Structure formats: structure tokens, C-alpha cells
Amino acid sequence: GQNIDQPTEMTATEGAIVQINCTYQTSGFNGLFWYQQHAGEAPTFLSYNVLDGLEEKGRFSSFLSRSKGYSYLLLKELQMKDSASYLCAVLDSNYQLIWGAGTKLIIKP
């Protein structure tokens, strides 16, 4: 079966750095997405990786290793507004999105 694993919950301190991991086992691979979802709001797109390596977008970076079936989302200089759930999703060989259950990130002052 197809599976995406990510931690259920993480806690970090304002101003610090946090890394949210995502491992996947899917039928084929056509890219990996990260979305952010604040409580009671719509998920919003953060990043898309299809090649190995690190993609940086301001305070957020996303890394992919296809050979290891592994990605992480790196958040730097954490702000209180980064408290949210972070969803990892993989596009399989049929272009179906396989979703993880999300990681709830709690930022403490």
C-alpha cells in the first residue's frame, strides 16, 4: 500500500529552527508537496520538489531525497504565526496525491 509518515506534533521556540520530516512509500513518484494549514483555515501551498536537493524560499526550505523516500521542511527564525499544521503529499505514478496526516507545529515564546 501507499504510505506517508510524518510526526503528529512538534514543539519549537520562537526564533529557533525546526525540521519537519516526511517519509513516503508510493507507487511511483511525480513530486512532493508541502502545504501549511492554520486552524480553521484553508491549506495553502508552500513548496513542490521533484528533483533531489534543497529548495529555499525565504525562511522556509524543502529538501528531497528520492532514493531514500524522504523529505523535510525546514523553518528558520520561527515566528508565532508559524503555528499551524504542515501537510506532506506525494504525487504517485498515476498523478494521484497521497497525503500524510499532517504535523501540528506549536511555537512557544
Add this chain to the structure above:
Amino acid sequence: ETGVTQTPRHLVMGMTNKKSLKCEQHLGHNAMYWYKQSAKKPLELMFVYSLEERVENNSVPSRFSPECPNSSHLFLHLHTLQPEDSALYLCASSQDIGKGANVLTFGAGSRLTVL
């Protein structure tokens, strides 16, 4: 208005009621989706429409009935639901389907409670 708009934001219904969820997108996208989001579970894809034709129906019970009258509007008709159907129902749109960097734009969801 811009983006994807869902109404109502909250809905409480009994098991014998009939109600509908509405989704509207102003992005000129060709594909629209219904997802079910339950606490601590992955998003569950329910239906996909591309250019107003249904292309995906993931074994969803018949008590959920989608309707896509045009590429900007999507409905989810609900009847004789069960308490386990209580969840957040998310609508999304994308430019197309079956492509790599196919980013979904989501609505804020309709929180459904079935009593």
C-alpha cells in the same frame, strides 16, 4: 472575490436531513475537488471534476452526491448522513489534472456535524 469560497462554513444536520455544500472558484481553473478532512487523518479524496466531467469517485457512499454545473461551481449534496460523516469538507481547484506541479488552491472548508 478571489480564490476558492465555500458555504456554509458550519453546518449541523440530523441524519434524516438533506443539505448541500457549495464551492465557487474565481481562478479560471479547469479541475475541482472534494476532500474530507478528519482529525489526525490524511485528507481523503472524494470526487474530482475536470472541465465539468467527473473523473474520480473514490468509493464514496451514495449519501454523498456531487454536482458540477460549470467549471466555477461545485456542490456536494448530502442526505441521510451518519454521525461518522462529521468532518471538515474541503473544496479545492487546480489548473489541470494529471500533471506534475499541479498546485491545489483550497477553500476554508465546511465544518459538518451530523447528530
